[in-house]
Amino acid sequence: MDPDFWLFAAVGFAAQLVDGALGMAYGVISTSVLLSAGVTPANASASVHAAKVFTGAASGLSHIFHRNVDWKLLGLLSGGGVVGGVLGAYVLTSIPGEVVKPFVVAWLGLMGVVILYRAWRQTRPKVFSWKQPLPLGLVGGFFDAIGGGGWGPVVTSSLMGAGADARKAIGTTNTAEVFVAVATSAAFLASLLTGHWETEGLRGLLWQxxxxxxxxxxxxxxAGWATKVLPLRMLTWLVGLVVVALAAWQAVALF
Structure with a gap:
């Protein structure tokens, strides 16, 4: 078995553990690691969203079991996220990887800073009201597809900043993510099959x-259980530091 399998299994485990507990970071961490390994932004995003189909389903079932899901909110977030994810995938596959990578790295770095800010201030930016989940899902899905991560930082942060119950915000965001991942993966696949997106090296990422x-x-x-018991501020500091460090590493490699 390829050694990369075990390395990325460890990455996937750590990323999903934090993502399930905090409602963010699986895509950001996984994409950052893939970009650091030299994978193109489109390939990285396509791979991470394919993985999210399976990890998101497992995470969603766990949160449903622990009653961390608001069903009305789930439907509205998922609807907006699906549209935004498809649009983001189309944009990402329309632009050469070397052009978009600096912007993707900047976005991931920004997400890391936002997470650190949350840990420092113990607060979340109030961007959308909880009564406006459809546009929130649209924005979150778009940036998630563009950066390979961003659904959680955008959606969970905004919901909690608007006063949503933490358990419901995290559990619902994680469960909605599986629908966004399916739609985004389908958009990447359609782009590949129709010739809109010509990629190399995607098959070489199967072990990862x-x-x-x-x-x-x-x-x-x-992670579904951890939402109830783990000290979230400590985990927020940890993931923020990791994401900022990875973004800085990629920036050094680029420039």
């Missing part, structure tokens, strides 16, 4: 993809 899926699926049930 398998590792991300395996690690994430194993961690998902633990």
């Amino acid at each position: 993809l398998g590792g991300l899926i395996a690690g994430g699926v194993v961690a998902a049930p633990i």
